[in-house]
């Protein structure tokens with residue numbers, strides 16, 4: 001794929017992009033802004049790419065599936081854990097619009113700076129970027145209509161569930177091994193009641209607990 005539009009057409013062809021609003025957001029967010037300098041040529045490949053610190057910008061296919069599962073609506077508040085390049089952050093920000101807001105966490109400082117620079121250049125403003133560990137979510141701005149975790153968890157945290165509004169959705173890859181996770185969507189249908197939806201067969205970098213590495 002040589003252009004962002006070609007990449008979007010490919011995602012539609014694969015059946016992972018089908019909602020018009022989400023297609024528009026993927027069209028509007030040019031992935032080139034979010035890949036590392038030396039990899040611009042590969043920006044429109046449907047592949048993950050290294051962004052430094054052993055981390056990757058997720059495969060567009062995966063981002064499309066995760067965003068479709070989260071289904072963010074205009075005006076909603078979304079928490080993203082592990083924003084890395086900021087690519088998915090920009091797509092989420094488009095979807096919640098000016099009346100909504102994205103709170104995005106990243107625990108590695110150099111990636112926090114990288115993602116921030118990318119989002120500034122691209123021109124996204126309804127986003128608050130925070131250098132912090134999101135393994136317990138982020139209480140300060142809770143509740144959220146959506147929480148999306150971009151790294152593999154070994155279990156679903158109670159704190160994520162507690163930080164959701166009624167009707168809120170959590171999308172997180174969960175797995176006991178490094179190379180196989182199940183993308184899990186929980187919808188909060190009651191104070192202690194969740195509807196669960198699962199899609200197996202994903203591979204994410206691990207969610208790392210603990211203090212920020214400088």
Ligand code: SAH
Pocket residue numbers: 055056057058081082083084085086087088105106107108111132133134135150151205206207208209210
């Ligand atoms: N959506 C991003 C994915 C980056 S990879 C993109 O497409 O660019 C996953 C990111 O999660 C990494 O940047 C990693 O540093 C971050 N991460 C891992 N554990 C974390 C934690 N506990 N809190 C916040 N960020 C975390």
